[in-house]
Amino acid sequence: MAEFTMELNDEQKEVRDWLHGFAADVIRPAAAEWDEREETPWPVIQEAAKVGIYSLDFYAQQYFDPTGLGIPMAMEELFWGDAGIALSIVGTGLAAVGVLANGTEEQIGTWIPQMYGDANDVKVAAFCSSEPDAGSDVASMRTRAVYDEAKDEWVLNGTKTWATNGGIANVHVVVAVVDAELGSKGHASFIVPPNTPGLSQGQKFKKHGIRASHTAEVVLENVRIPGSCLLGGKEKLDERLARARERAKAGGGERVKNAAMATFEASRPAVGAMAVGTARAAYEVALDYAKTREQFGRPIIDNQGVAFQLADMRTSIDAARLLVWRASWMAISGKQFTAAEGSMSKLFASETAKKVTGQAIQILGGNGYTREYPVERMHRDAAIYTIFEGTSEIQRLVIARTLSGMPIR
């Protein structure tokens, strides 16, 4: 029987310390500047590529850590450095996961290297699922993909929104409707190769937080892509659609995981880990401040009102990390998520980050409210965790439906 331990092994500690060093020395010093500029921090991504942090190899190594803790540990450290810059570094991973989850070996080998580029010429990728009228309600997606059999091409039309790296990506992964009558079961994912005519960036959003990460609309106007760009291939799609039609005819309402949902499901604990990183960063600033700031002739941490807040902050952060680690361990060990433990970890960690960063501002008083101190930025950044990859309400809905046995549509 395997020995139970909560300790990271030597290799994990080494990776963690290396990432922490990069976050402390490269990411954090650049955080305020790129937040103000609201631009993709290309030099930092390039630096990450040079040392091997921005590459598929690195994420694959972390992903295949048999304990499941490789990815959450990496996310926590990078996002501890700065959420906006870290998202610019890991955002490509969402598109890569889309290809890994649904693509053939050939597609994985062809497209993932083009998503990252190399250290001398870094590239980014975008995963485009959300639309103006289809956010939480993925099934109401309107972007259409129509097959032109004569040319063996797919033709995409529609507007995607909120795409991280949308429009600046070398490779876009686009989820589109191939059979409108099947709802979310009639969706498929496509690769839009670099410089494909018809794909353009719509508006770039000016955001509340994670401002170093580029978020934009992606407009698709008669975008023609080769048949080989359908992830998983036509045969597999036809089989899947045939099964879905059979089930629809038989009135079956069982859970069906479509391509986009599978991608989101796999990435939820990782988002929880990002939130833990931001929360921990704010907590550390608040703890240091509370120990050194004096009022009424003593450090403010001598007041129970302040000390207890810090105790609660640290307790919530550790609890969030444990939920994230449990879900990540379950995922790698092939355990069934019978209580939606992945969604649970994302829900708790993201709400914790929002709360803890707000408490950090309070502990820093007036200073906390200014851009002279990082907790103001961390609080703005933390708000994203309860929104993207499924809002907190949607996580609760998924958990509740899993517990009750109701179908998740």
Ligand SMILES: Cc1cc2nc3c(=O)[nH]c(=O)nc-3n(C[C@H](O)[C@H](O)[C@H](O)COP(=O)(O)OP(=O)(O)OC[C@H]3O[C@@H](n4cnc5c(N)ncnc54)[C@H](O)[C@@H]3O)c2cc1C
């Ligand atoms: C910075 C940023 C980056 C993003 N990156 C990407 C990306 O790379 N790719 C991508 O495809 N998408 C991305 N998204 C989109 C993100 O996943 C969506 O914003 C999110 O899923 C919510 O959708 P929505 O914004 O349309 O909100 P809505 O779905 O309109 O929700 C509005 C409110 O209603 C609540 N609500 C909705 N339905 C229910 C319900 N059934 N029960 C209870 N409450 C409900 C929600 O919880 C929320 O509070 C990003 C978003 C942001 C802000």
